[in-house]
Amino acid sequence: MSLFDLLGIKQKNSASKARERLKIIVAHERAANQAQMGAPDYLPSLQQELLEVVRKYVDIADDQVKISMEKRNELEVLELNIALTEADKNDLNEN
Amino acid sequence: MSTVIVVTSGKGGVGKTTTSAAFATALALRGHSTVVVDFDVGLRNLDLIMGCERRVVYDFINVINEEGNLNQALIKDKRVENLYILPASQTRDKSALTQVGVTRVMEALKERFEYIVCDSPAGIEHGAQMAMYFADVALIVTNPEVSSVRDSDRIIGMLASKTLRAEQSLDPVKEHLIISRYVPGRVNKGDMLSADDVQDILAIPLLGVVPESDAVLKASNEGVPVTFQEDSDAGQAYHDITARFVGEDRPQRFIQEQKGFFSRLFHHP
Numbered sequence: 001m002s003l004f005d006l007l008g009i010k011q012k013n014s015a016s017k018a019r020e021r022l023k024i025i026v027a028h029e030r031a032a033n034q035a036q037m038g039a040p041d042y043l044p045s046l047q048q049e050l051l052e053v054v055r056k057y058v059d060i061a062d063d064q065v066k067i068s069m070e071k072r073n074e075l076e077v078l079e080l081n082i083a084l085t086e087a088d089k090n091d092l093n094e095n
Numbered sequence: 096m097s098t099v100i101v102v103t104s105g106k107g108g109v110g111k112t113t114t115s116a117a118f119a120t121a122l123a124l125r126g127h128s129t130v131v132v133d134f135d136v137g138l139r140n141l142d143l144i145m146g147c148e149r150r151v152v153y154d155f156i157n158v159i160n161e162e163g164n165l166n167q168a169l170i171k172d173k174r175v176e177n178l179y180i181l182p183a184s185q186t187r188d189k190s191a192l193t194q195v196g197v198t199r200v201m202e203a204l205k206e207r208f209e210y211i212v213c214d215s216p217a218g219i220e221h222g223a224q225m226a227m228y229f230a231d232v233a234l235i236v237t238n239p240e241v242s243s244v245r246d247s248d249r250i251i252g253m254l255a256s257k258t259l260r261a262e263q264s265l266d267p268v269k270e271h272l273i274i275s276r277y278v279p280g281r282v283n284k285g286d287m288l289s290a291d292d293v294q295d296i297l298a299i300p301l302l303g304v305v306p307e308s309d310a311v312l313k314a315s316n317e318g319v320p321v322t323f324q325e326d327s328d329a330g331q332a333y334h335d336i337t338a339r340f341v342g343e344d345r346p347q348r349f350i351q352e353q354k355g356f357f358s359r360l361f362h363h364p
Contacts, residue, residue, distance in 0.1 A: 013285025018241050019292045026248045026296055033252045 043067055050080070058088045097205045100212050101230040101268075103254075105246030107217030109238045110275040113311055113321065114333075115214035116144045118234065120320040121337035122210050123178035130169065130208045133183035134226035135216035136192055142182045145172065146318025156184035159196030165203050174323070179208070189222035201229045219249060224257055231260070232269045235299065238276045239288040247272075248297055271302035273336060278307045279352040290350050303336035304349045305329055328353065 047067045066081040102115040119131035133141035142148040147170045153163035172178035215226035237247040254268045281287035310327035324330040335345045
């Protein structure tokens with residue numbers, strides 16, 4: 001008998017901890033996988049090549065080229081975002 | 096019309112091969128012509144669990160590479176009519192499972208068998224993807240334990256995207272949950288996830304629960320699928336699971352503690 005039992009305090013049992021942890025992680029991972037699902041396999045290499053092209057002109061970081069594929073109604077939309085910082089813009093003017 | 100069933104889990108060691116062997120045997124015992132196929136190329140074990148390891152001459156990869164034909168590779172079970180085993184190769188790796196080759200073998204099996212049970216390797220890589228690709232139905236084997244449940248959820252996601260049915264926008268793969276190594280007493284004490292908990296998290300229908308059982312180790316020791324131990328709890332659980340699978344109504348006997356009934360049944364002098 002533990003101190004908790006003697007004091008009449010009910011501890012949360014390990015199975016309910018497991019249940020709570022699983023609910024959170026599974027929901028999180030499902031959302032992440034859903035975002036990837038249906039995305040064509042070529043997205044990572046497309047992103048890499050675009051990065052190389054842009055880098056000929058502007059020095060940007062890997063995460064500045066964002067690319068995603070979405071289904072909107074019947075249309076598939078390929079969305080491409082290249083965010084430039086103030087420093088990048090100066091680069092652009094110099095070139 | 097034949098049905099392709101994948102037995103899968105993501106995590107290793109949860110009971111995929113035990114389930115494949117026991118379920119395929121139970122189907123055959125009910126009179127259905129059944130083949131159980133080992134997709135675990137490089138780590139074959141289905142032959143050992145089925146007790147036919149010394150009868151393997153040609154294997155799945157030999158058939159894919161046309162080094163032998165399907166009839167040479169299929170091993171007929173000696174205990175039950177209508178049951179065949181297609182062993183995996185022990186010397187090759189999973190890349191030998193080419194899509195074209197697997198398609199050809201599956202088409203040939205569909206000509207001959209009512210049920211094709213595919214024993215998936217662990218993991219989510221090529222071997223596991225090939226095992227699930229042609230599935231009409233999936234048996235997802237899960238232990239009531241966090242890592243197994245999480246991995247099963249990952250596999251369920253893949254069934255919805257990386258199968259022929261998903262690619263061709265056919266009806267989705269039908270999913271059934273099997274919870275194995277279940278200990279009702281520990282669930283009651285709050286030390287183990289309950290069948291309800293697991294079902295609730297994975298959100299797929301429960302086909303059955305297989306209790307943690309000495310019979311499973313005994314079965315693998317002897318190379319006799321646990322289904323043949325008709326008086327064991329695990330053996331009965333697999334008979335129940337198979338009966339439900341083919342549409343019979345059976346009560347879930349193994350979710351609750353079986354103390355009275357089973358101690359009377361098994362421990363009488």
